[in-house]
Amino acid sequence: MPKLNGGEIIIESLKKENVDVVFGYPGGAVINLYDALYNSNMKHYLGRHEQGVIHAADGYARSSGKVGVCIATSGPGGTNLVTGLANAQMDSIPLVAFTGQVSSSLIGKDAFQEADITGISLPVTKHNFLVTDIKDLARTIKEAFYIARTGRPGPVLIDLAKDVTQAVAEFDYPERVNLPGYKPTFEGHKLQINKAAKAINDAKKPLLYVGGGAVISGAQAEIRQMVEKAKIPITTTLMALGIYPEDQDLALEMLGMHGTQYANKATLETDLLIAVGARFDDRVTGKLEEFASQADIIQIDIDPAEIGKNLDVEVPIVGDVKRVLKELLPYIEEKENGAWQQRIKELKEKYPLKYEDDDSETIKPQYIMEEIDKYTKGDATIVTEVGQHQMWAAQFHKYKKPRQFITSGGLGTMGYGLPAAIGAQIGQPEEKVVLIAGDGSIQMNIQELGTAQAYNIPIKIIIFNNKYLGMVRQWQEFFFDKRYSSTKIPAPDFVKMGDAYGIWSKSVDKKSELDAALKEAMEHDGPAILDLHIPEEENVYPMVPAGAGLKDMIGG
């Protein structure tokens, strides 16, 4: 067996896990690992901040479906990862994060750049490890990847004492993991599946409520069959846009706080809600007592703790979405559900998503999304920051395939978008990747423009410039009498900023110039920035005020 140092063992282990891309930022505690990288053919992307590095790994994971890998040094390197870990944990994204740690003999002595990152990251990781003996290294990496990608995925952190990366040992990568306390359930319970089938066949107004778990599971084909076999309308959460093409008759698009009126009204009327890999988040349900109050609920989730966490369910099924649906489908009767289909059609006609526009030169944000949809033939991967622009991006673009919309849902992390777009592009080099950014959010990890430029990552950065922290301003307008406390945020000159980074940039404030600029940006060979001036006080509609029921939507 070959003798390798710790750094080399990590590289070889990564190869065994089919990793060919890592994101990272060097420092003293990981210098041995970086030395091993120097000789390897592993592709390493150097970010500009560890938060950027981990969001890029996260964007990569979401676009490619693989595990994202990132590296940071000890102390501040590790603490800079924390937001990225929490973000991935909330959205169930598989990551393996390596951090350097001071040498094992110095741990606990307040050594230079020491931080207890396993302690700090405990609540924001699926699991974490501290490796102080090289004999444990390969096995730990094997376990970390297994834990990150199986069951309900999530981030796993491996803290590496510096002496471990220096030491030498035989490299022996285990074939299997031995984790007696970790046994996810994949197969659904037969009896429950039969119950679910009966409930679906008996229902008059069934509704599919599909979430991120279906995307993770890769269940788009099974979802489509469910919809089409028994003509069951489908609404998705923000995390599952595109799992079923949104241009279809039975697609109700997003539900919840900023969901469509027809999706929310359908949840009020349905007699059977079929929750598939969705976790009844408060942004979705609003007031729990009123959510789907006419309906029995079937809930399919791989995490038993999600079942009945927020709402009691009649038919719980613990298992992997794809496998459960495969089992379930043969029992589902083909059906027309005519009256319910008719009602859905009516709702869609009566309460469409809409916005006000006129012939002036004003550029409406919703219009931009429609133009991007048109220009890219609905084919681009859309990545967002967090705020109003994120909601318009969700609403006014028809998503047609899973992993086409990449966004920070659970944590709502401003600063996620730019680095995630870079990672998403690296994960899907053939796709057109468009970042929809707020003028506030993009400033949170703006340094990653350097990364985009350095590797010529051809992302298209569309800034919805409203000169406000718009989402918060909207709440202040509605609920605080327009007292705009600290939400006016002067932006820098984004064109000059782009120039400084050597990135093609343009600012547009006239509608008549939008299409040409969009075309130019899209066709530009390399990253591009479009700074689009939109009305300062445009609001996102419809909206369910926080804590209200879905029937109390405003506007739209």
Place this chain on the structure above:
Amino acid sequence: MTHILSVSVLNKPGVLTRIAGLFSRRNFNIESLNVGKTENPEISRMTIVVNGDEKVLEQVTKQLHKLINVLKITELDKNSIVERDLILIRVKCTRKQRSEIIQIADTFRAQIVDVAPDSLMIEATGTEDKLEALTELLRDFGIAEFVRTGTVALSRGQAAK
């Protein structure tokens, strides 16, 4: 409503922090928590007394299960378990009061484990109720120091599965 959970965990570094952290993070109420080695040196058993209704208990159990190093969780049925606490109490006492205190201790099958000129130390084991009754009686003499382990418990009659 209190529930007693018997939790076997792999003896890995940080396992106690993981469990304690889970309880505070998820806003669960912990009454007491005990850890000790078992017959298998790689496995520890925790006895956790939690406060909450059935729904809370269900979430506690499910969330605990998600911890990678948790092997098994059993809720112990209070009617078929042996449940014990241990307390050490230092009671103030004058020479004259000694025999009276020793008598009380005897009634509770408690031991006198240390005698000082102005105090006695008593060790007692038993159920929570019994120990509370004992403490109550001793309070009249003045309790100088007090420490209590919290509950440990096992099911009767059978090896926990």
